[in-house]
Amino acid sequence: MSQAETRPTNFIRQIIDEDIKTGKHGGRVHTRFPPEPNGYLHIGHAKSICLNFGIAQDYDNALCNLRFDDTNPLKEDIDYVNAIQRDVEWLGFNWHEAVRYSSDYFEQLYQFAVELIETGKAYVCELSADETREYRGTLTEPGKNSPYRDRSVEENLDLFKRMRAGEFEEGSKMLRAKIDMASPNMKMRDPVIYRIRFAHHHQTGDKWCIYPMYDFTHCISDAIEGITHSLCTLEFEDHRPLYDWVLDNITTPYHPQQIEFSRLNLESTLTSKRKLNALVTEGVVSGWDDPRMPTIAGIRRRGYTPAAVVEFCKRIGVTKQENTVEMAMLEACIREDFDANAPRAMAVLEPLKLVIENYPEGQIETLAGSNHPKDESMGKRELPFSRELYIDRDDFREEANKKYKRLVLGKEVRLRNAYVIKAEQVIKDENGEITEIRCSYDPDTLGKNPADGRKVKGVIHWVSAAKNHLAEVRVYDRLFTVANPGVAEDIHEVLNPESLVVKQAVVEYSLGDAKPLQAYQFEREGYFCLDSVDASDGKLVFNRTVSLRDTWAKMAP
Structure with missing residues (x-):
C-alpha cells in the first residue's frame, strides 16, 4: 500500500492533494508553524503543530518551518522562544533548516511598507487610539476617513522615514493601509500596519523603534519563505482578505494560500493566556509548568507522552466545525499508551x-x-x-x-x-x-x-514495612469543575478544590530507581510518574498523570 493510501485525510489534505495533482505551487508542499513568543504553548497548539509538521512528514519532499512571529517586543521573551522549541521537539517534530523569525525580515517589511506608500496605498495617521476606534465605525455603521488619509506620497514617505529614525513619541503616529473605511469587514477599514515602540527586541536589540503589525508581517513572511499552504484557526478567517490584499499590492513573486480550520477546544480547560497568567501570578498554580495547567510544559511534567498527544490530535481530526472535545478522549489516549507501555509497581x-x-x-x-x-x-x-x-x-x-x-x-x-x-x-x-x-x-x-x-x-x-521508600504523591485532577470555565464571570468560583491532593505514601523498593517522567501504573491507583522538577536524590515525588478509568460524571457547562 502506498504512502498516499495510508496517511490520514481531512479537508486540508484533500486541498493539498488536488493542488499537487493540478501542479499548483509547482507541486510543492511547504507549511509553517508560526507561534508568537509571548507565552507558553498549550494543548490547543499541539493540534496545529501536529497538523503542520504532520503534513510535512506525510508528503514527499514536503517541508515545515518553525517561525516566530515576533512583532511585539513588549510581550515577547527569549525564554518563550526556547520553551516553544522544546515543546515542538518533545512532540517529535523537526523543522526545516534553521529557526526563523519575522524579525529576520524587518528590513524587507519596511521596504514593502514604503512600496505601499509610494503606490498611494498607505499613509501616516496621527489619530489617537480613542479617535481611531471612533473613526472605525461599528458592525452596522461604516467608518469614516481619517483627516490624514489624503496626505501626499512625499509627506507620508518623509513621516515614515522619521518614524523609523525615532523622531516621534509612541502613539503619536502610525502607518495605516488605505483600503476601505466602509468595508463590512472591520479588518479592512484602513488597518494599522506599523506603530512606534521604543522597546528592546530579543532578536534585533535596539535597532528598531517601529514594529510591523501581525497581519502585515505574517503574510509577507509566508511569501518570503515560499509557504504554499498557510494553515490557521478559524478566528483568522476574517483576516484572510487583508492577508490577500497585502500580497496583491506589493511586488512579491509568490502568494501563499491561507486555509482555516477549527481550533482545539478541550473540555474543562482554559487557553486564554491572560486568564492562565492570572492563575500563575495569583499563586493558584505553581507556575506555567504546573501539572494542572493545559500548557504543553504542564502536561509534559504531569507525565503525558508525546505519542499519546499526537494520537489524540489524530483522533479529533481537522474540520471547519467548531466543537468542544471531551477531556475523557484525551485521557483515553493516555491510558491506552500507558496500559501497553507502563511497568507496574505497588504504592500505598x-x-x-x-x-x-x-x-x-x-x-x-x-x-x-x-x-x-x-x-x-x-x-x-x-x-x-x-x-x-x-x-x-x-x-x-x-x-x-x-x-x-x-x-x-x-x-x-x-x-x-x-x-x-x-x-x-x-x-x-x-x-x-x-x-x-x-x-x-x-x-x-x-x-x-x-x-x-x-x-x-x-x-x-502492599509494600514491605522493612524495605521501602517514602514518597510524596501528588494526586492531580482537573483544575476546574465545569466543562467551559472560560465563560465563568469569576474563574475562582469554578476552581476544583481537589485538583491537587498531596499524600505521604510508601512505595515499593524498586521505585527508588525511577527516572523522571517514566510512567508507572501504581496498581489499583492510577498512572504516575516521577516529577521532573521537585524530585531529587533522596526525595521521591510522584505525580498522578491519570486515573485508571474516567471517574468524572458529565460536567456542568
Missing part, C-alpha cells in the same frame, strides 16, 4: 500497618513481580516481603457485605504477587482509629495458583 497512598504474626521475625523474603502482565519482555522486579507490611487503609473493613472484595476481619484476601492472609485482630488507638491489623498467612499459597486449590476473591496491593 494511605498506609495502614499489617503484621503477619506467624511470619518469622527479621526475615525478608525476595518475591518476584511481573513488570507487565501482558508483556513478558519487560521482565520482572524484586519485591521484598517481610513480617510487617503496609496496605491501603481503604482495603480493610471490620465488617463488610459480600460485594466488598478486600480484607475483612476474620476473612482472607490475597496479597498481590504473594501469599493469602487472614485478618485475625484489629489494634486501635485511644480515639478508636485503627492503627494495626494482625494477620496470619498460609506459606503454601505463594503465587497465583495456591497449593490447596482454595479460591480467594480479593487481591490487594
Whole structure:
C-alpha cells in the first residue's frame, strides 16, 4: 500500500492533494508553524503543530518551518522562544533548516511598507487610539476617513522615514493601509500596519523603534519563505482578505494560500493566556509548568507522552466545525499508551500497618513481580516481603457485605504477587482509629495458583514495612469543575478544590530507581510518574498523570 493510501485525510489534505495533482505551487508542499513568543504553548497548539509538521512528514519532499512571529517586543521573551522549541521537539517534530523569525525580515517589511506608500496605498495617521476606534465605525455603521488619509506620497514617505529614525513619541503616529473605511469587514477599514515602540527586541536589540503589525508581517513572511499552504484557526478567517490584499499590492513573486480550520477546544480547560497568567501570578498554580495547567510544559511534567498527544490530535481530526472535545478522549489516549507501555509497581497512598504474626521475625523474603502482565519482555522486579507490611487503609473493613472484595476481619484476601492472609485482630488507638491489623498467612499459597486449590476473591496491593521508600504523591485532577470555565464571570468560583491532593505514601523498593517522567501504573491507583522538577536524590515525588478509568460524571457547562 502506498504512502498516499495510508496517511490520514481531512479537508486540508484533500486541498493539498488536488493542488499537487493540478501542479499548483509547482507541486510543492511547504507549511509553517508560526507561534508568537509571548507565552507558553498549550494543548490547543499541539493540534496545529501536529497538523503542520504532520503534513510535512506525510508528503514527499514536503517541508515545515518553525517561525516566530515576533512583532511585539513588549510581550515577547527569549525564554518563550526556547520553551516553544522544546515543546515542538518533545512532540517529535523537526523543522526545516534553521529557526526563523519575522524579525529576520524587518528590513524587507519596511521596504514593502514604503512600496505601499509610494503606490498611494498607505499613509501616516496621527489619530489617537480613542479617535481611531471612533473613526472605525461599528458592525452596522461604516467608518469614516481619517483627516490624514489624503496626505501626499512625499509627506507620508518623509513621516515614515522619521518614524523609523525615532523622531516621534509612541502613539503619536502610525502607518495605516488605505483600503476601505466602509468595508463590512472591520479588518479592512484602513488597518494599522506599523506603530512606534521604543522597546528592546530579543532578536534585533535596539535597532528598531517601529514594529510591523501581525497581519502585515505574517503574510509577507509566508511569501518570503515560499509557504504554499498557510494553515490557521478559524478566528483568522476574517483576516484572510487583508492577508490577500497585502500580497496583491506589493511586488512579491509568490502568494501563499491561507486555509482555516477549527481550533482545539478541550473540555474543562482554559487557553486564554491572560486568564492562565492570572492563575500563575495569583499563586493558584505553581507556575506555567504546573501539572494542572493545559500548557504543553504542564502536561509534559504531569507525565503525558508525546505519542499519546499526537494520537489524540489524530483522533479529533481537522474540520471547519467548531466543537468542544471531551477531556475523557484525551485521557483515553493516555491510558491506552500507558496500559501497553507502563511497568507496574505497588504504592500505598494511605498506609495502614499489617503484621503477619506467624511470619518469622527479621526475615525478608525476595518475591518476584511481573513488570507487565501482558508483556513478558519487560521482565520482572524484586519485591521484598517481610513480617510487617503496609496496605491501603481503604482495603480493610471490620465488617463488610459480600460485594466488598478486600480484607475483612476474620476473612482472607490475597496479597498481590504473594501469599493469602487472614485478618485475625484489629489494634486501635485511644480515639478508636485503627492503627494495626494482625494477620496470619498460609506459606503454601505463594503465587497465583495456591497449593490447596482454595479460591480467594480479593487481591490487594502492599509494600514491605522493612524495605521501602517514602514518597510524596501528588494526586492531580482537573483544575476546574465545569466543562467551559472560560465563560465563568469569576474563574475562582469554578476552581476544583481537589485538583491537587498531596499524600505521604510508601512505595515499593524498586521505585527508588525511577527516572523522571517514566510512567508507572501504581496498581489499583492510577498512572504516575516521577516529577521532573521537585524530585531529587533522596526525595521521591510522584505525580498522578491519570486515573485508571474516567471517574468524572458529565460536567456542568
